[in-house]
Amino acid sequence: MxxxxxxxxxxxxxxxxxxxxxxxxxxxxxxxxxxxxxxxxxxxxxxxxxxxxxxxxxxxxxxxxxxxxxxxxxxxxxxxxxxxxxxxxxxxxxxxxxxxAGRCKPDQYRGFAKYSKLFGEEQAKKLLEHEFETWSRVVEYIEKESVDCDLWVGDTFDVAMSPEIASKAAAVYDAYKAYGGKVDHVKYVSDPAEAEKLSRLKGAQALWAWKASTFYPxxxxxxxxxxxxxxxxxxxxxxxxxxxxxxxxxxxxxxxxxxxxxxxxxxxxxxxxxxxxxxxxxxxxxxQPTAHMCNKVVPPRAFAGSKALQNSYGVLAPGGLYSINPRSNADGIVLFGGSNPNQSQLKEYLDADPNRLFDDSLSNFKPVTDAVEDLTSTAFEGWKDGLPAPGVGTEYAWSGIIGLSxxxxxxxxxxxxxxxxxxxxxxxxxxxxxxxxxxxxxxxxxxxxxxxxxxxxxxxxxxxxxxxxxxxxxxxxxxxx
The missing domain is CATH 3.50.50.60 (FAD/NAD(P)-binding domain)
Structure with a gap:
C-alpha cells in the first residue's frame, strides 16, 4: 500500500x-x-x-x-x-x-433512530429538519451570489444493497414518518427491480431519493x-x-x-x-481526529457521456456505506467517500500508531480502494468492460481528517x-x-x-x-x- x-x-x-x-x-x-x-x-x-x-x-x-x-x-x-x-x-x-467528497446531503430519515436514542425523538426530528435547512441555505447562497463552484442540485439516492439493510432502513423511515417527520419530498421505492433500474446498481433492494447537492467546496x-x-x-x-x-x-x-x-x-x-x-x-x-480516505475514479465508457451517472449516492452495503459524487455537471470524475466496508482496516492501521490518526499525508490505502473497485465492478453493470485501460478507473486516493464527536x-x-x-x-x-x-x-x-x-x-x-x-x-x- x-x-x-x-x-x-x-x-x-x-x-x-x-x-x-x-x-x-x-x-x-x-x-x-x-x-x-x-x-x-x-x-x-x-x-x-x-x-x-x-x-x-x-x-x-x-x-x-x-x-x-x-x-x-x-x-x-x-x-x-x-x-x-x-x-x-x-x-x-x-x-x-x-x-x-464534495457532497451536501441532508439526512432526511436515516439518522432518526440513532439520534432518537441519543437525544430523544423531538431532537432527532429537529436535527433532520436542521440539515434540510442547512442544505437550502447553501444552495440559496451559491445561486444568489453566482458562485463558480460546480453546484449540482438533483436527486440523491440511498440504496439498500441487501434485504436486511432494506428492512432496517424502511423501519427507520416508517418510524420517522409516524412521528410526524416531513417525508413528502422523499421518494421511497420498495420494489427491487425498480430500485435496480433507477440506481443502475445490480442487487439493489430498495431506494430512497430526495434533493441534495454536490459542489467544489x-x-x-x-x-x-x-x-x-x-x-x-x-x-x-x-x-x-x-x-x-x-x-x-x-x-x-x-x-x-x-x-x-x-x-x-x-x-x-x-x-x-x-x-x-x-x-x-x-x-x-x-x-477525536481520525484519518479517512476518498477515491478519485475516472469512469469507463459505459458510464461516460450520455451514460454518465446523474445522481449522488449513499450506497448502504453490508459492512459499510459508500458515498458517491459523480460530478455530472462538471468533468464527470466520480468521487467515492463514506465508510466503505474496508475503512475498518484503515482504522486498524491508524490505531496501531496514534500519530497516524491526524496524518493527512496518507494516500492510496489499498483495502479501501479495493472496496471501491469491488462495488464498481460487481454492482455497476458494464463498468469493468474494457478495464484496465490507461487513464480509466481508480486513479488516486487521498486522506482527510474527520473530527469524530x-x-x-x-x-x-x-x-x-x-x-x-x-x-x-x-x-x-x-x-x-x-x-x-x-x-x-x-x-x-x-x-x-x-x-x-x-x-x-x-x-x-x-x-x-x-x-x-x-x-x-x-x-x-x-x-x-
Missing amino acids: TMGSSPSTLKTAAGGVEGGKSFPIPEGMSLSYWLQGVRASPLLDHRTTEELPEFAEVVIIGAGMTGTLTAYELLARPNPPKSIVILEARELCSGATGRN WKLVVHLMQKCLAKGLNLQTWTPVTSVTASPETLGFWDINTARGSISTPTVVYATNAYTSAILPAFAKYI ADSLPFIGKVPELPGQWICAGFHGHGMAHIFTCAPGLVTLMQGGTWADTGLPECLELLPERLARVGDGPDFAKPVV
Whole structure:
C-alpha cells in the first residue's frame, strides 16, 4: 500500500498536546482532488500582512468552511469587529472542507433512530429538519451570489444493497414518518427491480431519493474569503497555533501563540474541527481526529457521456456505506467517500500508531480502494468492460481528517470556564450538512443572542451538562456520511 509520508516523518514543531501527549502536524500532506485543481491560486499561501498583528478584536483559528463563514457573518452584520485575523496552519482550506467528497446531503430519515436514542425523538426530528435547512441555505447562497463552484442540485439516492439493510432502513423511515417527520419530498421505492433500474446498481433492494447537492467546496470557501478580505480581514496561512494562553498583560485577553509571534485578543474562535485538541487539550475526549480516505475514479465508457451517472449516492452495503459524487455537471470524475466496508482496516492501521490518526499525508490505502473497485465492478453493470485501460478507473486516493464527536454531533457555543473563547467543531464527517447554519448560529451567540435566537436544535449547544454526559469513556462511533 502507498501511504505517502510515513508516520516517522511527522514533526512536533506545531506544538500542542492531545490528552497530554505530543500532537504533531505532518510535514507533508496529500493533495485532495479539490486541492489538485487550484495549485495556481495565490490564496493558497496568502498572508495579508508580512508580520502578524499584535492585536485583533477576534482571532479565528482555521480557514476552512467554518472559520471563513464565521468571519463572513461577523463582517456582514451590523457593528462588525474592527479587526479579525484568521490563522491557518497550512494552505487555505486544506483541512476537512478541502478534503471531503464534495457532497451536501441532508439526512432526511436515516439518522432518526440513532439520534432518537441519543437525544430523544423531538431532537432527532429537529436535527433532520436542521440539515434540510442547512442544505437550502447553501444552495440559496451559491445561486444568489453566482458562485463558480460546480453546484449540482438533483436527486440523491440511498440504496439498500441487501434485504436486511432494506428492512432496517424502511423501519427507520416508517418510524420517522409516524412521528410526524416531513417525508413528502422523499421518494421511497420498495420494489427491487425498480430500485435496480433507477440506481443502475445490480442487487439493489430498495431506494430512497430526495434533493441534495454536490459542489467544489474549496471554491465556495475562496468566494467567501475574498468577500472577507475585501472588508479588511487579515488572513495568515502557514501559521499553526501552538497554544492559547491567558494574557499576562491584559485581564480577560488571550495570547494566540505561533512560531511567528503572538496575537492578543479578547475573542477566540476554534474552527479547528479534528485538530481542536492540539490547542484545546481538554477536548481530546470530546473530539477525536481520525484519518479517512476518498477515491478519485475516472469512469469507463459505459458510464461516460450520455451514460454518465446523474445522481449522488449513499450506497448502504453490508459492512459499510459508500458515498458517491459523480460530478455530472462538471468533468464527470466520480468521487467515492463514506465508510466503505474496508475503512475498518484503515482504522486498524491508524490505531496501531496514534500519530497516524491526524496524518493527512496518507494516500492510496489499498483495502479501501479495493472496496471501491469491488462495488464498481460487481454492482455497476458494464463498468469493468474494457478495464484496465490507461487513464480509466481508480486513479488516486487521498486522506482527510474527520473530527469524530463523542456524541455524533458538533459542539457549538462558549468554551466552558474560558470567557471569550468559542467553538464550532467536531462535525463527525457531516460538516457540509451543518456548517452553513451552525457558523451563523455561533456568531449570533458571540453577539449576545440566546440559543433560541440561533434557530439551531438544542442538542448542538455546547453545555457543561452535555460534556458531562459524554463522561470519561467516550464512544467515538463511525462517522455520519
